[in-house]
Amino acid sequence: MTRIVLLLGLSALAWAAELPKLRPSGSGRFLVTASGQPFFYLGDTAWELFHRLTREEVREYLDIRNRQGFTVIQAVGIAEFDGLTEPNRYGELPLADRNPLRPVDRYWDYVAWVIDEANQRGMYVGLLPTWARYVVKQNKDDEPIFTVESAQKYGEYLGRRFRNKGVIWILGGDRTAEGVEDIWRAMAKGIVLGLSGREDYSAAVFLFHPRGGTSSSKYFPITEPWLTVQTHQTGHGTAEMVQPWAKIAADYERTPPKPIIDAEPLYEDHPIAFRSKQYGYSFDAHVRQRIYWDLFSGACGVTYGNHAMWQFFAPGRKPVNGPLMDWREAIERPGARQVHYAKMLIESRPVLSRVPDQTLITDELTGADHISATRGDGYAFIYTAQGRAFTVNADNIPGQRLRCWWFNP
Secondary structure, X not given: OOEEEEEEOOXXXXXXXXXXXXXXXXXXXXXXXXXXXXXXEEEEEOOOHHHHOOHHHHHHHHHHHHHOOOOEEEEEEEOOOOOOOOOOOOOOOOEHHHOOOOEOHHHHHHHHHHHHHHHHOOOEEEEEEEOHHHOOOOOOOOOOXXXXXXXXXXXXXHHHHOOOOOEEEEEEEEEOOOOOHHHHHHHHHHHHHHHHOOOOHHHOOEEEEEOOOXXXXXXXXXXXXXXXXXXXXXXXXXXXXXXXXXXXXXXXXOOOOOOEEEOOOOOEOOEHHHOHHHHOEOOHHHHHHHHHHHHHOOOOEEEEOEOOOOOOOOOOOOOOOOOOOOHHHHOOOHHHHHOHHHHHHHHOOOOOOOEEOXXXXXXXXXXXXXXXEEEEOOEEEEEEOOOOOOOEOHHHOOOOOOEEEEEOO
């Protein structure tokens, strides 16, 4: 049984999320509102949302994700699957003649409507302006269309279009950035020019979604002015292959500090390591492991995904990598219903003092047995992914008396 032990000295009330502007905290480790309240990034990967759903389906999807406690919906402007040539459900393409300098207003009107619907439910949209297959030639079917010049103009259009909306900007999209760093920089510059009229990167929160198994830090230095959040795609391998705690911890050591988010960990119902015959499919226990390992290793939020949901698989659509069910069934899978417990746990104690601290335990173990620890002002959390026994170094916890609870997520 998965368990987390809570070692507590005091408690705090959870903060109810709103839609103010976001920024890094004073420590650089977290995202906070303009007034300094902690913001917990609980994202859902809905990559094909704008491309494949009707308005009625969007409302259905957002209502359920809102009920489940999500705070960010990650979706792509120019979609991965034939986004340049296959229109959305209303017959609109994002660009005329595949030209980034000719965005189609009617398509982006629909994107704006979806963003408004999410915002009205208290959720931000993590907007990817384009999937990275249209920026870099990594795979044989990739078709780059952006230059430095067109990327900036396209960014300006989007920045102006969504200036007053609850948007978190996510550049990239599951590809390398090697050789095209300046295109992404130009797009970020264009977005803030559209938002504020000047090159002011504090006007937005930016992530960069990298290729699988890598971090944004592989492509952009920690001092990159536009990149607000160090972003990972730890991906879909086994715990032994990925060791997500080590990847998050490595970026946590970089200076100056920035918030960290894993924008694509192992999805629920995904063929593990893309080899279902060898490893089977993931399920809710794998989701919980990745979430708590990420958080306790230093991440300021987490992302959930379901293999049927990100592609909005439905009868009549070509399946990608063997989804097990259609999206309407997948949306209520156990992992999706459980991830908000992590948000509740983190927000139940003082958030902004929290740091990872493996010295709290004598043996952190390896692989799927790995034990992670974090502490803050008057409390500590220790996560034992498989329910393995562990010993606490009580000398490393301040205070004369400890109160302990088990938390079963």
